Structure formats: C-alpha cells, structure tokens
Amino acid sequence: MNQTSNSGAERLRRRMARGAAFLGSEIAVMGGAMSWVSERNLVAAISNAGGFGVIACGAMTPELLDAEIAATRALTDKPFGVNLITMHPQLTDLIAVCAKHGVGHVVLAGGLPPSGSLEAIKGSGARLICFAPALALAKKLIRSGVDALVVEGMEAGGHIGPVSTSVLAQEILPEVAEQVPVFVAGGIGRGAAIAGYLDMGAAGVQLGTRFVCATESIAHANFKKAFIRASARDAVASVQIDPRLPVIPVRALRNAGGELFTAKQREVAQALDEGRVAMAEAQLQIEHYWAGALRRAVIDGDVEHGSVMAGQSVGMVTREEPVADILATLMDEAAQALEKRVA
Numbered sequence: 001m002n003q004t005s006n007s008g009a010e011r012l013r014r015r016m017a018r019g020a021a022f023l024g025s026e027i028a029v030m031g032g033a034m035s036w037v038s039e040r041n042l043v044a045a046i047s048n049a050g051g052f053g054v055i056a057c058g059a060m061t062p063e064l065l066d067a068e069i070a071a072t073r074a075l076t077d078k079p080f081g082v083n084l085i086t087m088h089p090q091l092t093d094l095i096a097v098c099a100k101h102g103v104g105h106v107v108l109a110g111g112l113p114p115s116g117s118l119e120a121i122k123g124s125g126a127r128l129i130c131f132a133p134a135l136a137l138a139k140k141l142i143r144s145g146v147d148a149l150v151v152e153g154m155e156a157g158g159h160i161g162p163v164s165t166s167v168l169a170q171e172i173l174p175e176v177a178e179q180v181p182v183f184v185a186g187g188i189g190r191g192a193a194i195a196g197y198l199d200m201g202a203a204g205v206q207l208g209t210r211f212v213c214a215t216e217s218i219a220h221a222n223f224k225k226a227f228i229r230a231s232a233r234d235a236v237a238s239v240q241i242d243p244r245l246p247v248i249p250v251r252a253l254r255n256a257g258g259e260l261f262t263a264k265q266r267e268v269a270q271a272l273d274e275g276r277v278a279m280a281e282a283q284l285q286i287e288h289y290w291a292g293a294l295r296r297a298v299i300d301g302d303v304e305h306g307s308v309m310a311g312q313s314v315g316m317v318t319r320e321e322p323v324a325d326i327l328a329t330l331m332d333e334a335a336q337a338l339e340k341r342v343a
C-alpha cells in the first residue's frame with residue numbers, strides 16, 4: 001500500500017472506530033438480517049470477516065432460534081447479533097433465548113419496542129438496536145433507552161418506509177449521531193457511499209442486498225442468479241391499488257408473483273364492491289397473500305412466484321463471491337474515497 005492509500009485506510013478506521021467498538025467487530029459494517037438468508041453460515045462468515053453478522057429470527061420458533069444461535073456460535077467466536085420482529089407472538093420467549101446465550105446485541109425490527117421488551121433485552125445485558133424511520137421516532141427511541149439506531153431508507157430490500165436513505169440521513173444524523181451510534185442502511189452498494197455516510201456522522205452502515213450472493217449465503221442458485229441479472233430498476237416497491245386494502249410496502253424484484261398480486265387486489269376490491277366478501281376477510285386475503293413467499297424464493301428457488309426481496313443496490317451485485325472479498329472491496333472503495341478528503 002502506498003502512502004496515500006494508507007491515509008485513506010487510516011481515516012476509515014478512525015471514522016469507524018466508534019461503531020466498531022459498539023459492535024465489538026473490526027469494522028462497523030452490519031450484515032442486515034434477511035429472513036431465510038441470514039442464518040448461521042452467512043452470519044458467521046460476516047463476523048469472521050470482521051463485520052457484524054445478524055441472525056434473522058423472522059418467524060422462527062424459540063426452539064429454532066435457540067438452535068440457530070448455538071450453530072452460529074459453533075462457526076464463529078466473533079460477536080454477532082439477533083434480529084427479532086416486534087410482531088412475533090413469542091417475542092418474550094425469543095428475548096429469553098437470546099439472554100440464555102448471552103447474545104450481545106439484539107436488533108428489534110417492525111416498530112417501537114412493545115412494552116416490557118426493552119427492559120427485558122437491556123436487563124439481559126444486551127445492547128438494543130432499533131430502526132428509526134423518522135427523526136421524531138429516533139428521539140423517542142433514544143429517550144426510552146435504546147443503545148443504537150439503524151436509519152433505513154426506501155432503497156432497501158424487504159419491508160420499507162416511504163423516505164429515501166439520503167433524506168433520512170440528512171434529517172436524523174445531525175440531530176442524534178452524537179447521542180447514540182447510528183448505522184445507515186438502504187441502497188449502499190459501494191464503499192464511496194459508506195465513506196459519505198461516515199462523513200455525515202454515521203457510526204457505521206448496514207447492508208443486506210450486497211451479501212445475498214455471497215458464496216457462504218445459502219440462498220438458492222436461482223435467487224442468486226436473479227440478483228446477478230437484475231438492475232436497480234427491477235427492484236420495485238409493492239403497489240397498493242385500493243385504499244380499503246392496505247399493503248405493507250416491500251421492495252422486491254419484479255416478477256409474475258407481483259403481477260398476480262396486483263390482479264388479486266383488483267379481484268378482492270371488486271368482491272368488496274359487490275358485497276361478496278366482508279372487509280375483514282378481504283383485508284386478510286391481501287395480508288396473507290405473500291405468506292411463505294420469501295421462503296419459496298430463497299429456499300425453493302421459485303423466483304417467479306415467490307418474493308425476491310432485493311434493494312436497489314442489486315444492480316451492483318454482479319457475481320457470487322466470498323463475504324471476505326465483498327467486505328475487502330467495500331473497505332478499499334471507502335478508503336479510496338476518504339483519501340481524497342482534506343482532513
């Protein structure tokens with residue numbers, strides 16, 4: 001390495017120091033939890049390569065999570081986290097499983113922590129990380145004792161809010177980044193973007209899409225192929241066509257399943273108009289439409305009818321490669337970008 005690249009790498013190390021210390025990892029890059037994808041192999045690979053892997057609990061039972069944490073521990077002695085979804089009916093039991101294993105960091109996704117969950121997580125000695133979809137919520141979460149925040153914009157894969165990463169980062173970082181570490185997520189595909197968010201005050205970043213095609217990822221070959229073929233514009237947000245039938249926005253690759261979903265919404269809306277179905281039943285039909293669809297795509301490889309959740313950075317995923325190479329590339333790019341800075 002020459003003199004200048006050393007200085008870029010050194011700047012990067014300094015800018016990531018706080019986030020890395022918080023996570024207990026070498027670099028402040030979190031592998032965003034992805035249901036079905038972020039299991040023992042990918043999580044351990046990310047942590048072993050110096051990042052911070054996060055198990056996606058998703059709809060797992062406490063017994064399955066118990067086994068997954070133990071299996072991940074067997075593959076890495078580095079720290080990793082567990083992502084729990086607030087709506088899970090057994091959230092309390094899942095928190096107890098994390099506590100039993102001494103999991104150091106719990107990420108709560110899907111809204112504000114339900115009553116008692118924050119105390120239970122922090123009481124176990126774990127750090128609690130929450131998603132902040134707006135400045136007011138970021139402040140509220142900090143007041144309630146959350147240890148760190150993820151700010152995720154609508155470029156991301158999976159469930160999304162309405163605001164872009166760049167706007168959320170501008171709104172939230174200047175106000176709260178000094179109080180708690182903030183990790184920026186959504187649409188990050190290259191190291192220059194990481195450098196940019198660190199410059200803005202982020203303690204680190206979280207990436208999901210970029211890790212799906214890692215060699216260590218168990219995602220089906222068809223799922224990986226779909227990622228490698230896709231460009232940014234193929235990763236579209238699900239569309240709600242009738243205000244009576246709420247659709248939670250999800251960003252995924254355009255496919256036949258998405259088109260059938262639009263047709264289904266039209267069909268159910270018409271049944272509502274004609275009084276052939278009650279409102280509650282109609283809404284349930286929409287809510288349950290995608291049940292099991294992510295598993296169908298990730299595990300079974302049905303990328304036409306399953307849900308191929310992917311962020312807009314999917315266009316920057318061009319091949320299958322080991323996690324260590326993905327992280328090394330990102331860090332090199334970030335260091336190069338920082339080398340050009342004056343300070």
Ligand SMILES: Cc1cc2nc3c(=O)[nH]c(=O)nc-3n(C[C@H](O)[C@H](O)[C@H](O)COP(=O)(O)O)c2cc1C
Pocket residue numbers: 031032033034035037056058083109110152155156157158159185186187188206207208209210308309310311312313
């Ligand atoms: C296939 C897939 C599944 C995901 N599942 C979850 C999940 O179960 N829980 C969660 O909090 N976030 C989930 N996410 C979001 C990621 O954790 C991460 O925040 C996001 O991918 C970051 O944005 P990026 O995709 O632009 O890198 C998922 C994302 C993808 C692509």
